[in-house]
Amino acid sequence: MSALPVTLRKRLRTLVRDVPFDAVRNIQWSLLDWREILIESLIRLAGISSIIIVGMIFLFLLREGIPTFLDIPLRQLFESRWYPNEGLYGMWPLIVGSLIVTVGAIIVALPLGLITAIYLGEIAPEWQREILKPLIEVLAGIPSIVLGFLGWIALAPLIQKLGAPTGLTALTGSLILAYMALPTIISISEDALYAVPKEYRDGALAIGATRWQTIRHVVLPAARSGLVMAVMLGIGRAIGETMAVMMVTGNAAFVPTFGADMALQPVRTMTATIAAEMGEVAQGSMHYHVLFGIGIMLFLITAAINSLAGRLVGTSGNRRRGGQL
Amino acid sequence: MNTTKSTDARTNSHRRTLKRQQTNQIATVVITGVAGLVVLPIILVILYIFINGIGAISWEFLTAKPRNGMTEGGIMPALLGTLLLTFGTGIVCIPLAIGAAIYLAEYAGDNRLTRWVRLAIVNLAGIPSIVYGLFGLGMFVLFLNFGTSIVAGSLTLGIMTLPVVISTAEEAILAVPQEFRVVSQSLGATRWQTIRHQVLPHAIPGIITGVILGLSRAAGETAPILFTVAAFYLPDLPQSVFDQTMALPYHLYVIATQVPGMPLEIQYGTALVLLLLVLSLTLIATVIRTNMRRRRDW
Numbered sequence: 276m277s278a279l280p281v282t283l284r285k286r287l288r289t290l291v292r293d294v295p296f297d298a299v300r301n302i303q304w305s306l307l308d309w310r311e312i313l314i315e316s317l318i319r320l321a322g323i324s325s326i327i328i329v330g331m332i333f334l335f336l337l338r339e340g341i342p343t344f345l346d347i348p349l350r351q352l353f354e355s356r357w358y359p360n361e362g363l364y365g366m367w368p369l370i371v372g373s374l375i376v377t378v379g380a381i382i383v384a385l386p387l388g389l390i391t392a393i394y395l396g397e398i399a400p401e402w403q404r405e406i407l408k409p410l411i412e413v414l415a416g417i418p419s420i421v422l423g424f425l426g427w428i429a430l431a432p433l434i435q436k437l438g439a440p441t442g443l444t445a446l447t448g449s450l451i452l453a454y455m456a457l458p459t460i461i462s463i464s465e466d467a468l469y470a471v472p473k474e475y476r477d478g479a480l481a482i483g484a485t486r487w488q489t490i491r492h493v494v495l496p497a498a499r500s501g502l503v504m505a506v507m508l509g510i511g512r513a514i515g516e517t518m519a520v521m522m523v524t525g526n527a528a529f530v531p532t533f534g535a536d537m538a539l540q541p542v543r544t545m546t547a548t549i550a551a552e553m554g555e556v557a558q559g560s561m562h563y564h565v566l567f568g569i570g571i572m573l574f575l576i577t578a579a580i581n582s583l584a585g586r587l588v589g590t591s592g593n594r595r596r597g598g599q600l
Numbered sequence: 601m602n603t604t605k606s607t608d609a610r611t612n613s614h615r616r617t618l619k620r621q622q623t624n625q626i627a628t629v630v631i632t633g634v635a636g637l638v639v640l641p642i643i644l645v646i647l648y649i650f651i652n653g654i655g656a657i658s659w660e661f662l663t664a665k666p667r668n669g670m671t672e673g674g675i676m677p678a679l680l681g682t683l684l685l686t687f688g689t690g691i692v693c694i695p696l697a698i699g700a701a702i703y704l705a706e707y708a709g710d711n712r713l714t715r716w717v718r719l720a721i722v723n724l725a726g727i728p729s730i731v732y733g734l735f736g737l738g739m740f741v742l743f744l745n746f747g748t749s750i751v752a753g754s755l756t757l758g759i760m761t762l763p764v765v766i767s768t769a770e771e772a773i774l775a776v777p778q779e780f781r782v783v784s785q786s787l788g789a790t791r792w793q794t795i796r797h798q799v800l801p802h803a804i805p806g807i808i809t810g811v812i813l814g815l816s817r818a819a820g821e822t823a824p825i826l827f828t829v830a831a832f833y834l835p836d837l838p839q840s841v842f843d844q845t846m847a848l849p850y851h852l853y854v855i856a857t858q859v860p861g862m863p864l865e866i867q868y869g870t871a872l873v874l875l876l877l878v879l880s881l882t883l884i885a886t887v888i889r890t891n892m893r894r895r896r897d898w
Contacts, residue, residue, distance in 0.1 A: 311790055324700060517730040
């Protein structure tokens, strides 16, 4: 095809454009021989492999983790004492730890990410976008262990100067996590802003609105569902992060006392607990099963978030195709 | 009287316009400032690691084994292990991901099965990396009895990398104009011939971009390899794919938090090597993509 001269190709294209849409979309193919049948079945198999893999992941988590929920009374699982050596598996401190760190991260990352997306989508000139977008991709590419290392070696001492007994606190974890969730939040918010039809902006500007008024009253409301999705996927990203969080949160499995300095206390997240303890447990022990049990909970939480976000994509997609505000 | 009133109204509306413009200017400045605040640290982070770590980098650092409780010597076994794992991840992930992408772009109809497949991919992308580690431990290490080995680690990382590669590859395939397929079919080609000779050749740069991005992600991951392959310290290099190996991300974790008295320079140096490895992969992917966009003539 690429060998065809450009003019001929253009003519072909206009020719094809005139064919009714359905005919272009649903080409009638003929099969030639058994090799193609084989290849096509392999492709179909690869296609549905994702479903099989998700199923297997869940099955194997269940296989190793189900004794947690069968052998330990549910009330004990949600107690506030996590002393695996004494047979006390209260996950409450871990859940609270994950919650504090995640919420803190989103509080920091959401405004920063949203505003950066607004800048990239609505204000920045083309040449700046060409530089900034790859740079944000670079941030997404930095391994979490490297950011964790930086948090451990550079950020923690700074936090300590704020008055925490150690620099390894929920706040340190939130800040590092916020930074890691930023690329997700920025790119999804930007997609959401981009999906708002240009006519909306033109219309607002034409009746005399300033650019800020256009953003504030027209673009943001129209992009609402996409922005909600950005937050949700940001949460999903933050709650599942492991290594960086393990390095900088101090890993104390206590429920922090509620108060102003809550952020400056060490916490331990669900993910960090698995990572830190799985290496030392005897295979098949209750402790081992409980760590898989935490894995099941993480799987279900992120699956819920992502399925919900996936549904939102569907609705905003409909809107893009010319629905109403 | 009348004239004064209309002048008043005019100055009022004028004042309001001024105020609106002022708000607009303030908002623009704030938004620009915040965007700078987000972007600037990215450069600072990279510079910081570069400046602190560059002193440690030497030929010996890259090619020698760690000595003296890892406080001296180099990182060669960890670097080699990460390269091996990245290679293994590619072997697992590339055929499966490209197959799935072809299926989604060329075969999948608008039906319930397709929606389930897409939901599964979205979910795969969202599963925490440590949960992949648990899955790898449960399935590959224990159930299939591969032990903590390069095979188990590669399979785990390969599965984790699938969603990234599938979605970029699908996009690349969808970007090939439908006209190409119509013309190919009208010339008597079968569906697979069309995909093989018309669609894939045009989509290949985009697919390669996705693969490299996915592999760079895998190279930097720690949590999935914790229980499936990574070793704290090994005196010897792995002899077969059923051996454990050291890996760069886990090595960084170990020397930063588990080994007391570790010279700072070696820590920063290790972080820098990992960062450079991952970022250079990302850079290659970006260059391929930019080139592709420039060269595309449809």
